[in-house]
Amino acid sequence: MDKFKAVLSIADKQHAQFGFGLVVLLTAGGEQIFSSVVFKCPCNSWNFVYGLVFLLVPALMLLVLGYILSKKTWKLFTGICHRKAMCRWRNLAASGMILFHISTAALVAPSSWIAVALLNGNYFECAMTGLNITAHVKHLCRAVTLQDECMKELMKFPCERAVKVSQVDSKSVLLSLRAESQILGWLLISCMLVSNLLLTCVARCNSPISYLQLKFWKTYAQEENNLMDSYSEKHCKVLAERNLKSFFQQLPPEPIITPSNHAWQSISALYRFNTKDHYYSTLHQCVEKHQGAINDMRMDSVKSGDTSSQPLAVLNFVDEGRMML
Incomplete structure (x- = not known):
């Protein structure tokens, strides 16, 4: 137990230096485990809902967990209902800025989950093959000779159970979906990095200290x-x-x-x-x-001239939470 606490202490001290990369790596590893072990596309009318749930619901859970684990969140909200001064416009604006700062940190893990999931492509393939929109189905089946059969068999493509469409045509559709998913994944990663750079530059430019x-x-x-x-x-x-x-x-x-x-x-x-x-x-x-x-x-x-007064005792107290910058 002491060794485990020592490891946690070292990780906590280094969190400010590589916390962003550590969160991304842990999220990517968790997504790979879910994709290979837990996720099984049903290949029926539930494809769209099933794929979308695996793509977005874990991201939502990571977002909520990010808010819960942030000590800034509880410093901001503890006792807020009893603070009359919080109703002032200046305090509301300051609280909004703090909440925005908390949100930027909490969004790292869910954004990483979605980005890695899109690069993997499994969830996107399952969801898109279950999307029952005529224009979407025709777009996917434009390279397939029997388009009518493709529209009926599309939901079975992820499981390779299509009977009336050749394996070559079904794999071609899946490759197109995976390509679209990976493009969206790289775009999301680029947006994350650019946004992080811009926010950091703006924060440093407005820093009151060197x-x-x-x-x-x-x-x-x-x-x-x-x-x-x-x-x-x-x-x-x-x-x-x-x-x-x-x-x-x-x-x-x-x-x-x-x-x-x-x-x-x-x-x-x-x-x-x-x-x-x-x-x-x-x-x-x-x-x-x-x-x-x-x-x-x-x-x-x-x-x-009063020399009989007793000196006041200095308060001894501790901070109940981490000082976050």
Whole structure:
């Protein structure tokens, strides 16, 4: 189990570097398994529905899974119904941009599934041979001598069970369908790459910081996330032991500093870098502002000559989610 956790930790650290390629490879491998093991074209009136389901439904499931696994999704939606400030136009626009960013990441896996499935051609062949449109059937059977027979036997072509049409003619139709499927697959891949390049260029052009500072920001966010996991576990263990000890031994609980609800709300929001404040996360911002408030109160107490005031305790808290950039 420890070795497995170590492998997951290494993969998580490298996710930002080759996450896109890893998702594409895993999706392509899953599609190949489904195509060779699970998929069996029925070669009847269900061809179109069956092929379309295998082509689109897994992509839809991967899209939903992408939203579920994104921590940005839950940072955005947790408690959103109780935030009155979200009704403001500026906040709605910012939330829309965040949702768009989440969607671009979630669309990688479903787009890869559809692209690989189109390159393979099995799902497309099955679906198109079951499409009962006269113009479509005539288009496919234009090279077949007996077009009427071809229209009746078209659904049996993927299983090679056509009786009244020669194998040469049926294979010619299937080759045409596979060629069309592969063309659509390459077009989809090209659109994915061009869109990714354009979005990256637009995001980098509008970046308020330089390339090296952006690299530093990503490194800081990763380190903060790693330390958050270990510190959260330790803090929860200490708090749980304190409560259990107090419960079973009937002793007053030892004082442990915990964050307020406002503090949790402050660090749970999605953060956008501001060059004026120069903070690298909501946790960084909350800590700096809290320390600044403490310093202001200390300065006021010194000016008033009050030396008996007790110093405020610094909040000890952890971020509940990964800092995503």
